[in-house]
Amino acid sequence: MLRTLTALLSLLALPLAQAQTFTAATDPARAQVTLPAPARPELPSILLIGDSTVRNGHDDGQGKGAEGQWGWGNPIAAYLDASRVNLVNRAVGGLSSRTYRSSGHWERSKAFIKKGDWVLMQFGHNDASPVNDNSRARGVLRGTGPEKEDINNLLTGQPETVYTYGAYLRGYIAEIRALGATPVICSPVIRKRWEADGVKVQRAGGNFAAWAAEVARQEGVAFIDLNEWGALRYEALGKETVEKLFPADTPQETVHTNWLGAAVNAQLVIAGLIQNKLLPDAFYTHRFAPDGSDDRPVVDARKVKVEAPRDPRLPSLVLIGDSTVRSGGQNGAYGWGERLAAFFDTQRINVVNNAIGGRSSRTFFTEGRWASVLEQLKAGDILLIQFGHNDGARIGDPAAKNRGSVPGIGPEAVEDTKPDGSKEMVQSFGWYLARYISDAKARGANVVILSPIPHKDRWQAGQPRDFENYAAWGEQVARANGAQFIDLTMLVTEAYRGIGAERVDGFFSDARTHTNDAGAVFNATRVVEGLKRLPGQPLKAYLREPPP
Template structure:
């Protein structure tokens, strides 16, 4: 009887504890020092582990989407597991919502997580959103000192009632890196995801000037792996357009600007996988499943080709009409790095006895720099009545004007007359126009010469054609310019996308020579055929009379 009563008391106590935890008010659960979360542990300790630490944009709440399915709030640490073979690696998401780089330590979560880290593991850390909070208050007390220095602040923590030494954001990241390495594991710093906010220039706001930049600084200083999720995701957002970006966040909470829904979390997860591939982390790369292997490594550099190394092309027979091609490296790469542009494989579709094909494109240029470098004037010098000019820009027009990473190529968003000042290192100031302004100038100048102009939207990226459209903004702006100024328009993005979808992912993946942008010879040939098909579909048979026997075999695009 005594043993029965003891068992009954123990049962009632445990039941009361469980009920009390279930009934705790939200205000208690959001206190980082009292966070009631059950975090996963490695399913198979014999396997290496990918361990994730961070806050709610990595693991949101109870990691269940608040019971709302894909429409709820999700962190990218959940869908990233779908890209790994769990028979080869554990994916362990130990992030906790509401925490900062500081409170992940002071709440005890880091100590418990570090106990699971072993030699051969990889630990990805993403903090920043919550580090900007107050250093000391009665709500969260989770802020860190801005920057990456060694300065400290002594506080009597109003929340924990403890004396505490608070360090900088960079100090905490550095400490994580050191402790991970002491365990024989590999640390990787991931910059925070961008918020759903836009700057005055229409681009998604980056954090290169604060937490994303500080994360990169620490990673470089400590020679740790770094994935710039902030910049890479923002770049994708810019390419997708505002309407499509809105779909990556919970529609039931339109004011939500930080936490993504499942679609947004999956996009971020794929970017992180691309970062893992770019870093060459073999423990992780070797554990990718077929879905993971299909994600290309992130491409961080889009080089500007040295103009002196590119020979200007001229029409072979000036008495004949000419098809002039204007664009970037996706139109002409010259074979560097195995890259070939579609403009380099289009000539066989035209009869050299009826028309010239002249490829003026050059790698690394945007609608802005092709104009400011005087390249467009050189095209005009060759242009004559009866010629056709096909113009494709967009790949290098994105990004923030004035950001050194954009290498002076970014144009303004839209098609309006507004300008943005770009102050150069030498003190000169350039008035940068919108993408549409430059494209309109090309159309007007060419038409004044008696030429026909075809505006093309950009060829799609390697990772952006299967389940969504790429370059929505640039296609819209290109169409507006063409309609407004009397040019023809081809949505080349979708013409090629539809071709890719018919070919299938296994085939399309063999068409690229790098992570995202440039095609190899086979890809260039495929795209060139699609360009010819698109040109054949234009009203008035713009180029039909110039086609070779091979060109006449290509059917126009069905609309």
Template sequence: MNRLLQALAGAIFWLFLCIASGQTLPAAVNTDPARAVVTLPDPANPALPSLILVGDSTVRNGKDDGQGQGPAGQWGWGRPIEEYFDTRRINVVNRAVGGLSSRTYLTSGHWQRTLALVKPGDVVILQFGHNDASPVNDERRARGTLRGVGDESETIDNLLTGQRETVYTYGWYLRRFIAEIRARGASAIVCSPVPFKRWDADGKVGRARADYGGWAAQVARQEKAGFIDLNEAAATRYDALGRDAVMQLFPQVTPEETVHTNLAGARLNAEVVVAGIGALGVPVLVGALNDRGRAIAPLEDARPVVEGSAAAQRPANGLPTIFLVGDSTVKSGGKDGMVGWGERIAPYFDAGKVNVVNHAIGGRSSRTFLTEGRWAKVLEQLRPGDAVLIQFGHNDGGRIGDPAMKGRASGPGTGPETVTDRKSDGSAEEVHTFGWYMARYVADARARGATVVLLSPVPHRDRWQQERDFAGFAAWGKEVAQQGGALFADLTLVVTAGYRSIGAAAVDGFFADARTHTNDAGAAFNARCVVAALQGLPGRPFERWLRQGK
């Protein structure tokens, strides 16, 4: 008995020494992921740029092997995302650790070890949130962060480590990561956490807009970092698939599991992240996508569609009217600080000579503006001598039939070919090319005696410096205009030239979101560019309506 007591006392003393000295405990004793031994990959080829993933088990689960259950086990999206990149051009390095929060990824030392691998030109994606909601101080994990994105802090005596620690907000930790990534000459992208397998009273998958998803977006906006709303986009896809199909994206052996997907679910989330990368347009990442990655439509095509049933009406004053037709870059209505150029162009025209009526509406493409009957309402108001400015393209990309595209994608090109889009309600739609829809607008409006101007889309915030944005849509619009007797203005290049004249710092101040929608100042700038583009048209047909001195 004495020997047993001595052995027990010795074991307890050894355990105390391990904890006090910070040594790693055996797996049977140490259940705290922050102090577990984890082997993480290094970049395979240090000469290449790296995409480094940092997060929790929804990015890298356990040993990243499905827990020995193959595709049916638990997987993070960081494993299948490598399938969408050409690893001869980029390293995909999954440094996420299951069980950690933004706080414990830092305090465990994993962040310091990961940061040491980051070099100029790399990109780091950060996705935390699920474990940040845990208790701030307990004897099990002590991994929670303070709620929100402020600078609040709380000093605790950590019940798990026995150490005094200052705990900050979720947003504070993300901001620290972003700052230290940039100090290494790399870029940071913030990703909202994957959605839970939970449904609300309306049968929709729950969103995290009010907490970690919304806070992640807020930090990205504050820091002008890239943002991928994985939570919203994946939930949208879940809703489109339906509950039964979503259940198949999670491990069947643990039906109570609501967070961790199987390999099929991880692959869906990986596709959403790739779509977000495409939307952000980061050159080093987009340039390293393989054929499979390039086939995924950018996430911007999954933006919410603005509701709107009432069509704008031309004033009953007998004056000619300029009708504006387009998407949210032409009219956003101030939602979330977003303003379209069509909402700031009227002051450039003499109200005693011409009306300006904005029929644009957020979320529409050349296809849906026609199929929803909105074009028919414009035609009802058209009179000989009117003019129509038409700008589409932002919502026309993507794969026809993909639920995330919300039935908006049109076919590429200008030809007569069609693709059948079979809907979930059993109906089918023959979808035409972008050029077919634009040609329809031109023919209809010219038959009413109106002048038609096709405009290429305003450029993205992140594309105008690197490459010619919307090259395909501009070429198709120009071809349609030439063949149909309309006018064409390359608004993309006109705005790009304007952006270059004032510089990137000023341009960054023109946007209300990461890359697409302008704020009031940006809308005013783009409106001036539209007027400049109109003044450059052959014959200057809009000159007679412009106000002097504008």
């Protein structure tokens, strides 16, 4: 109760700053930036307030694409399910905890906050500026205490009382709570500044990160340490890689990231939301831990029993692939391979789904899963292979869980260092497919390569086709090695176009990748269509109409 009363008293001490009237000349951010409103007001919202490291300029990369300057409030949207929660980025470049309020942005943003919402605040980069000058007049008093300073603002010509950094944060916290929403404090993102050894990253100076943590602790507010977590992430990536997270045309830039760097910071925010257990699990399309890795544990393939044929005397249709082939119902997701058996006479052929979630063409091979599947293959079996969703992960990035394969189908190999320090020579996507084909044919089995199913947002007319490279590589490898190929990406794409967006949206259990039961059945139907079109129709004798 005392803490709440103190916070409210801090809030009541701020009306003088709020009462100022700014003009376009003195508040260019207010005049030039149009901030978004919740896309679907009936849904809960996550509102972001802060500076350019959250939302830079017009949030368009200055027209330079991915190499422009971006705040993390843009890429974080891809990690949240827009059908369940609004992401509303109300941050403004150039402002501090003080001027976000005094310029009127807070009052306008507050109008969108409702009970059950979350508000993430990240200030500090501009708060160390001068308290009073005729340029920005955006600085705050150092610390978290009750100190204040009365000034005649040289920029506005108006009297103003300036408070400490902590006082401004407490003001936001009190108002957010009064509206029935949940406040969250983020420390300022880490700067690209290295110690003399070029290995360690300099943590934030000026103590703004420490003060943000102090206020969060005192007020009982969730805290996301973008300063420390960002430093650890940069140190793990190394100096050379971190340079790629900042605009190439401004090598002296230490604060403003390009789109890739913004995505790294966005992953840290997601990790903080997860660690603090702030959002329902269903809101996330991706989950990250503070080290940038996927928060969802990748199941150890050695601990997942390899599915055996029901009747070893019968021929088998064997499936290998990733979670889009087999998800096991996790979070309501099912892969097409889990609904394929209904199309076959299982008294005459085994349908054996040995796909495993989170795998790429590389890890299905290197983890030993393939060796176990291969032991069961025999002459007359047919092997279906679908990889690609996880092969595009960055080689050498700890967040990628050592899943990325070298692009293409050639003999090129790249050395990768695993978390345990061991080295691995990573082969091309085509190399792994060719190995599967060669091994399977040596046991007398036939092989069909399938391109990946499309994402929910990559099938509509006018869009570039999804998985273009992986489809082309799969087809080339199949032809060169005596296998057959099904362009499942386009079979599903064309079928999606035939039924329309409303039905397609109902086929997914997450934002864009994993299908639900209905989607799995729909895509399994497309797989069967592709099998029927294969020369010689090798599975025709085993097909039957699925139950209605």
